Amino acid sequence: MIDQAGVLGSVRRGMIPAHIYNDEHVFALEKERVFGRAWMFVAHESEIPSAGDYVVRRVLDDSFIVVRDEKGEIHAHFNMCLHRGMQVCRAEMGNASHFRCPYHGWSYRNDGRIVGLPFHQDAYGGEAGFKRKSQRLLRAPRIGSHNGMIFVSLDDEAPSLRDHLGDFVFYLDYYTRQSPSGIEMRGPQRWRVKANWKIGAENFAGDMYHTPQTHTSVVEIGLFREPKAEKRRDGATYWAGNGGGTTYKLPPGGLDERLRYVGYPDEMIARMKGEWSREQCDVIGRDGFMISAASVFPNLSFVHNWPRVEDSDDVVPFISVRQWQPISENETEILSWFAVDAEAPEEFKRLSYKAYLMCFGSTGMFEQDDVENWVSLTNTAAGSMARRLMLNSRMGLLEDGTEVSPALPPERFSGPGIARTGYSEHNQRELLRRWADHMERPLPKAAGVEVGTNGQQAEAGQ
Amino acid sequence: MPILRADHGACQGYANCVAGASDVYDIDDDGVVVLLKERVPEEERQRVEEAARSCPVSALTVEGG
Numbered sequence: 101m102i103d104q105a106g107v108l109g110s111v112r113r114g115m116i117p118a119h120i121y122n123d124e125h126v127f128a129l130e131k132e133r134v135f136g137r138a139w140m141f142v143a144h145e146s147e148i149p150s151a152g153d154y155v156v157r158r159v160l161d162d163s164f165i166v167v168r169d170e171k172g173e174i175h176a177h178f179n180m181c182l183h184r185g186m187q188v189c190r191a192e193m194g195n196a197s198h199f200r201c202p203y204h205g206w207s208y209r210n211d212g213r214i215v216g217l218p219f220h221q222d223a224y225g226g227e228a229g230f231k232r233k234s235q236r237l238l239r240a241p242r243i244g245s246h247n248g249m250i251f252v253s254l255d256d257e258a259p260s261l262r263d264h265l266g267d268f269v270f271y272l273d274y275y276t277r278q279s280p281s282g283i284e285m286r287g288p289q290r291w292r293v294k295a296n297w298k299i300g301a302e303n304f305a306g307d308m309y310h311t312p313q314t315h316t317s318v319v320e321i322g323l324f325r326e327p328k329a330e331k332r333r334d335g336a337t338y339w340a341g342n343g344g345g346t347t348y349k350l351p352p353g354g355l356d357e358r359l360r361y362v363g364y365p366d367e368m369i370a371r372m373k374g375e376w377s378r379e380q381c382d383v384i385g386r387d388g389f390m391i392s393a394a395s396v397f398p399n400l401s402f403v404h405n406w407p408r409v410e411d412s413d414d415v416v417p418f419i420s421v422r423q424w425q426p427i428s429e430n431e432t433e434i435l436s437w438f439a440v441d442a443e444a445p446e447e448f449k450r451l452s453y454k455a456y457l458m459c460f461g462s463t464g465m466f467e468q469d470d471v472e473n474w475v476s477l478t479n480t481a482a483g484s485m486a487r488r489l490m491l492n493s494r495m496g497l498l499e500d501g502t503e504v505s506p507a508l509p510p511e512r513f514s515g516p517g518i519a520r521t522g523y524s525e526h527n528q529r530e531l532l533r534r535w536a537d538h539m540e541r542p543l544p545k546a547a548g549v550e551v552g553t554n555g556q557q558a559e560a561g562q
Numbered sequence: 563m564p565i566l567r568a569d570h571g572a573c574q575g576y577a578n579c580v581a582g583a584s585d586v587y588d589i590d591d592d593g594v595v596v597l598l599k600e601r602v603p604e605e606e607r608q609r610v611e612e613a614a615r616s617c618p619v620s621a622l623t624v625e626g627g
Binding site: 200205218227 | 574575576577578580581584589591592593618
């Protein structure tokens with residue numbers, strides 16, 4: 101068992117008991133209270149563009165078929181046959197009008213309704229024994245989408261997705277809405293690392309401090325010109341709604357010059373200006389900050405960087421969307437997608453993909469640098485000495501709580517939320533404070549759904 | 563022109579045919595196959611025959627030429 105009040109109290113003060121990064125009891129509670137209620141990203145609409153397209157994605161142990169039905173509506177069906185609980189769809193992605201369980205042959209239309217129930221009359225006595233009409237695969241309790249990004253929540257009482265994202269949607273647009281068509285996603289690459297899931301989420305949320313140290317070699321070989329220590333320090337971190345991230349301070353210039361500086365062609369810049377609000381343009385053009393990494397609670401992250409990809413000095417920006425899918429207290433499955441504006445020129449897409457693969461994904465250089473730290477940290481967190489150590493995650497705060505670097509006023513940062521320049525761990529604390537808030541609250545028991553009785557009748561009308 | 567036949571007594575409601583050719587076969591509320599068409603053009607024969615052959619209780623046939 102864990103000393104819950106002690107651990108959560110410490111975390112809220114910014115003192116992190118090191119064992120939370122490798123503790124089976126902590127993980128058991130996270131499964132129930134964090135992932136049992138949080139909005140979890142499962143897919144982007146561009147991954148399932150046509151009727152019948154589906155991907156199978158997990159929320160920890162729960163498998164969901166995320167599918168576009170014949171009418172174009174998107175569903176997330178719990179991937180468990182109503183009969184004996186077999187996984188109905190065993191492929192990872194594809195196109196299907198129906199899903200048939202391999203065990204006894206029950207089948208379901210892609211909107212989830214049951215269609216085939218072999219020997220219904222002989223075996224069950226028809227409707228009198230088993231109410232086949234209106235039965236369907238269970239739905240994810242909640243589903244929502246924003247800029248084509250589809251999320252589910254297992255909590256019937258969860259606030260709406262829009263409320264969950266809050267003001268972070270302002271920043272989400274930089275990654276997912278550079279034109280009216282939004283993004284298209286490729287991937288994901290999917291691999292496992294022996295690291296706790298929280299470490300990556302915290303790192304992407306606000307760790308500008310590690311860049312000049314961990315990623316030194318990438319700068320030294322000339323592939324990335326930005327993460328010099330002073331450049332990162334000049335950047336701002338922001339937190340808004342349930343997410344936050346990092347930025348780089350760009351050289352002087354207006355919006356066009358700065359977007360060109362990170363490698364966007366003029367035609368893409370024109371579309372961004374048409375799509376973004378005045379304030380969204382001002383963060384870059386007036387204030388000089390270019391978004392880089394970000395995380396949304398609990399485990400979804402983004403990255404936007406601009407390395408050199410060819411022999412010239414030209415840089416090309418890329419965007420990655422990634423999820424830190426927990427497997428256990430010391431293992432994480434990383435799902436890493438390449439994202440690009442759907443209206444971008446083909447040549448840009450090609451080079452941007454190359455830039456992404458060079459930096460992130462299973463072979464990316466930044467990825468390798470990061471994961472070595474995270475695996476090592478996770479290993480060490482399992483020991484008994486780690487139970488004594490309270491990591492200081494108070495960077496940016498004096499002991500009396502005074503902030504080292506005050507929040508930027510609106511005239512220096514036009515985005516919503518709180519932004520500050522310089523190194524700090526404000527964002528990591530924001531993320532873990534939400535973690536503590538979730539960990540504290542038990543989850544009410546969800547109502548059971550009976551199969552073949554009138555238990556699903558309430559859903560029948562939908 | 564291929565003619566479709568269904569043995570409604572043999573049908574056990576697997577719905578494999580529906581998965582194979584949902585424009586031709588469906589399952590009614592009683593769990594029994596319904597033919598949405600009785601004839602299909604020759605060029606549809608192969609696809610519809612495949613759907614018919616997927617029936618585990620051989621309730622479906624495609625006849626004629």
